[in-house]
Amino acid sequence: MHLKTLTLRGFKSFASATTLRLEPGITCVVGPNGSGKSNVVDALSWVMGEQGAKSLRGGAMADVIFAGTSSRPPLGRAEVSLTIDNADGALPIEYSEVTISRTLFRNGGSEYAINGASCRLLDIQDLLSDSGLGREMHVIVGQGRLDAVLQATAEERRGFIEEAAGVLKHRKRKDKALRK
Numbered sequence: 001m002h003l004k005t006l007t008l009r010g011f012k013s014f015a016s017a018t019t020l021r022l023e024p025g026i027t028c029v030v031g032p033n034g035s036g037k038s039n040v041v042d043a044l045s046w047v048m049g050e051q052g053a054k055s056l057r058g059g060a061m062a063d064v065i066f067a068g069t070s071s072r073p074p075l076g077r078a079e080v081s082l083t084i085d086n087a088d089g090a091l092p093i094e095y096s097e098v099t100i101s102r103t104l105f106r107n108g109g110s111e112y113a114i115n116g117a118s119c120r121l122l123d124i125q126d127l128l129s130d131s132g133l134g135r136e137m138h139v140i141v142g143q144g145r146l147d148a149v150l151q152a153t154a155e156e157r158r159g160f161i162e163e164a165a166g167v168l169k170h171r172k173r174k175d176k177a178l179r180k
């Protein structure tokens with residue numbers, strides 16, 4: 001499994017549709033301060049289901065929508081699509097290529113899709129959760145996050161291990177069921 005393409009449309013500083021092609025191996029994103037490198041990483045977390053505005057370095061979820069510049073008006077929606085090569089079947093779905101997408105409208109509405117078919121956020125989280133990818137994945141270590149990992153409490157550390165072992169999904173479902 002590897003990430004193939006990431007397309008951003010109206011996400012943070014990426015007002016125009018921008019597609020990044022990723023090859024197996026190492027990809028480096030280079031650029032001056034403030035040019036949008038971390039926004040690319042935010043887009044990856046977001047399309048995989050991140051729900052915390054703070055984790056995306058914003059105050060509210062709508063902050064991921066292009067807010068406009070002196071020369072360009074704000075946009076009404078942010079859209080990110082991620083295509084994953086699934087030839088090895090690491091994702092539990094019968095497709096050798098999987099595209100997940102997420103759209104947020106300024107009025108608050110959201111849309112999620114797997115290979116173009118509309119779905120729920122939970123479906124995307126479930127699809128990714130045993131693959132080492134996903135919302136709380138610690139395979140994405142953002143700027144300044146390394147310290148947080150090193151200074152984790154025993155309980156947080158247990159969470160990392162549960163996630164890596166693929167049991168977090170079941171614990172979340174159990175917690176949700178118990179709340180009902």
Ligand code: ATP
Nearest residue numbers: 012013033034035036037038039063064065066067
């Ligand atoms: P550094 O090297 O300092 O870490 P970076 O390349 O990681 O920089 P980012 O943090 O990805 O930079 O990008 C910050 C830029 O994104 C800022 O100029 C900010 O104004 C812009 N930005 C963030 N959110 C939005 C938004 N919703 N609309 C428009 N621009 C945005």
Ligand code: MG
Nearest residue numbers: 037038039143
């Ligand atoms: Mg950065």
